[in-house]
Amino acid sequence: MHLNHYGISKTILLSKSMDDSMGSQSLRLSEYILTYGPGSIMESAMGPRIILRPDLGLFEHGSPYKPEKFAINDDKMSNSMLNGARVFRLPSDSEVEPRPVGFIYKTKRFPEWSVCLNSRYHGSDFYVLHNYSYCPVCNNPRSTPNRFIRACSGGHMDDVEWQYVVHGEKHCSPKYLRWHGGGGSLSKIHIECPKCLKRVSLGDAYAQRWRCSGRFPESNVIQQCDKKAQIIQRQASNLRIAELVTLFTIPPIETELQLYLRNPTLASVFELCEGDIEKYLKDLEKLVEKGRIHQNVFDEVKNNKESIVELFDEIRKEGSSKTYYDLLLEEYHALVEASKRGAPMRRLNSRPVFEVDPNDIKKFEFGKNSLRVVPVSKLRTVTVLKGYRRYVGLESESPEPPDLIDVSFAEQHNPSSVWYPGMELYGEGIFILLDDEKRFKISDTCGWDQVTQKDYLDRKGAMKSTGLFRNPEKAEELNPLFVWWHTLSHLIIRGLSNESGYSAASIRERVYLDVEHSQGGILLYTTQPGSDGTLGGMIGLVPSFGEIIERSLTTLHTCSSDPLCIQNGFKRGKHSGSACHGCLLLSETSCEHRNMWLDRKIVKGNML
Numbered sequence: 001m002h003l004n005h006y007g008i009s010k011t012i013l014l015s016k017s018m019d020d021s022m023g024s025q026s027l028r029l030s031e032y033i034l035t036y037g038p039g040s041i042m043e044s045a046m047g048p049r050i051i052l053r054p055d056l057g058l059f060e061h062g063s064p065y066k067p068e069k070f071a072i073n074d075d076k077m078s079n080s081m082l083n084g085a086r087v088f089r090l091p092s093d094s095e096v097e098p099r100p101v102g103f104i105y106k107t108k109r110f111p112e113w114s115v116c117l118n119s120r121y122h123g124s125d126f127y128v129l130h131n132y133s134y135c136p137v138c139n140n141p142r143s144t145p146n147r148f149i150r151a152c153s154g155g156h157m158d159d160v161e162w163q164y165v166v167h168g169e170k171h172c173s174p175k176y177l178r179w180h181g182g183g184g185s186l187s188k189i190h191i192e193c194p195k196c197l198k199r200v201s202l203g204d205a206y207a208q209r210w211r212c213s214g215r216f217p218e219s220n221v222i223q224q225c226d227k228k229a230q231i232i233q234r235q236a237s238n239l240r241i242a243e244l245v246t247l248f249t250i251p252p253i254e255t256e257l258q259l260y261l262r263n264p265t266l267a268s269v270f271e272l273c274e275g276d277i278e279k280y281l282k283d284l285e286k287l288v289e290k291g292r293i294h295q296n297v298f299d300e301v302k303n304n305k306e307s308i309v310e311l312f313d314e315i316r317k318e319g320s321s322k323t324y325y326d327l328l329l330e331e332y333h334a335l336v337e338a339s340k341r342g343a344p345m346r347r348l349n350s351r352p353v354f355e356v357d358p359n360d361i362k363k364f365e366f367g368k369n370s371l372r373v374v375p376v377s378k379l380r381t382v383t384v385l386k387g388y389r390r391y392v393g394l395e396s397e398s399p400e401p402p403d404l405i406d407v408s409f410a411e412q413h414n415p416s417s418v419w420y421p422g423m424e425l426y427g428e429g430i431f432i433l434l435d436d437e438k439r440f441k442i443s444d445t446c447g448w449d450q451v452t453q454k455d456y457l458d459r460k461g462a463m464k465s466t467g468l469f470r471n472p473e474k475a476e477e478l479n480p481l482f483v484w485w486h487t488l489s490h491l492i493i494r495g496l497s498n499e500s501g502y503s504a505a506s507i508r509e510r511v512y513l514d515v516e517h518s519q520g521g522i523l524l525y526t527t528q529p530g531s532d533g534t535l536g537g538m539i540g541l542v543p544s545f546g547e548i549i550e551r552s553l554t555t556l557h558t559c560s561s562d563p564l565c566i567q568n569g570f571k572r573g574k575h576s577g578s579a580c581h582g583c584l585l586l587s588e589t590s591c592e593h594r595n596m597w598l599d600r601k602i603v604k605g606n607m608l
Helices: 029-034 075-081 162-167 202-207 256-260 264-273 277-289 295-303 305-317 324-341 480-499 539-556 600-604
Strands: 002-004 024-026 041-044 047-051 086-088 105-109 114-116 127-130 148-151 157-159 177-180 190-192 199-201 209-211 228-233 241-248 362-366 369-389 418-434 508-514 519-528
Touching: 029 241, 029 369, 029 418, 075 086, 075 241, 075 324, 075 369, 162 177, 162 190, 162 199, 162 209, 190 202, 199 202, 241 324, 256 295, 264 277, 264 305, 277 295, 277 305, 295 305, 324 369, 324 418, 324 508, 324 519, 362 539, 369 519, 369 539, 418 539, 480 508, 480 519, 480 539, 480 600, 539 600
Parallel strands: 002 105, 086 418
Antiparallel strands: 002 024, 041 047, 047 105, 114 127, 127 177, 148 157, 148 228, 177 190, 190 199, 209 228, 241 369, 362 369, 369 418, 418 519, 508 519
8 A cells, every 4th residue: 555645734845746656655554553553653755754544544535435445344343342333444556556646545744843954054053943844044955854742641642842842931933943962862952042042951851741732643633631741752662552453253254255244235235125135136236336345245145145045144143242251252162163063164155264174173182181273274353453542641650541542433424434444364373272171170370369350450449550451341361270371372382483484473372261161272373464364384383283382381391581580479469470581471463461461380380
């Protein structure tokens, strides 16, 4: 996908003869969800740019693109996690060719303040800090974008109010400010007014808290904000942390046809046809001609017309809104069932999106029990960007988490139609569970059974830290069995990275726990954009999985940080026991639980 980097901001003045390729930049679709979503600052060849909200950057008034055309069908995600909102994906270059002006998604210049480094033409040894398209002292059009901005935990972000930083409430309005010094510490940099000659240290300004403008530059919305803002570098990692939610496509959805039928357009047309399949096909053909649905969707429905009525009946029986915990339990039980019978169970003339060959399932000894290792040859995930948080401007002892800034938008012509950006990825995975879970019970709990959720609340009853529990109402992470499975998951991922061509960062995990029945399991998976996923490289390791597990467990007994690591024990208020970078911790892309709820001792003391 190409992002536009000029022509939409009044503060940028560029030659009309500039080639379009110089004003756009390619971006992978997954990067938009994971890194460069709305409200993020992207460093481009045209300087830093703010990624606009989708209704302004992609689907603005008059745009030839509509979110309906790029919809991702996932009614479980929409009904249970997004309050009925739908999910769209960004279009790729090939889908919108020819591009009208060389780009698909608009961006805007941010920050607006720049520093002109052309000091020898300034009449003295100083740089010029300004917010014009050219230097007001030497007319240099190529100033360096300022690397400092201000932001608050309410999600607002703006240029530093440099005039106020220097003058405070004093009325003085110079056209520019002088920038003295550079390199080394911030205390050696001073900002000076050329009129009243008042000077401040950037180091002092950086350490203070400032008033917030209440601005969201990605949407041009300004609201009242009483929180204090902090001066921060625009590339700081804590400036924007994405809030993501991921669900797997599992039975009863096993094929692409079953996904298509969950499209609200196809469902509403079916209801109007009152079960008349031939009329249904004719109406769908008209939608293809109008460009509202793709030809391949119509072909899938036509090739399976004998099963359409039955499939729609199953959709009606599925129910609507469920909690995240319920959805995880559904995933777990569907994977357990697939480990016994395989998938897909229904044979339709449609490509599967979830597939398990029962002949490839293996069992390996694990103490007195055995592990059932289930290769999932086809796996579809849907990841939605719900919003972001800015971890800035908070006091170290503050229990309040940053505000979650929602990135959804409503269509202009249909305010009830709300959309979130997301992506669908395909890949493969390995589901691991105990072959006889009734024979397993955590005996040495290492103190995990002595804590409750109250041990993680402050005096006011608020959670001390966000992200401790994926479902705060259940707080299943405090269960010793969850810690056992989560620790085993990290051990195996590290073992897989040592025994295969996969890096630990490319393998992700999902830990399941059925609290009511004291059962659990783990799914290790890897996904990539495109329908072919990862081409079987991961499930090809299943025949030798016994050796991988055996070697993975050696880390239980040895760690490069021992004896300090093994001496660490779990205590109330802590989120881990014996765990460190030498034995268990993984990259942030792999662990769904931010490397919390881990303890070597609990696995070592419960080796079945």
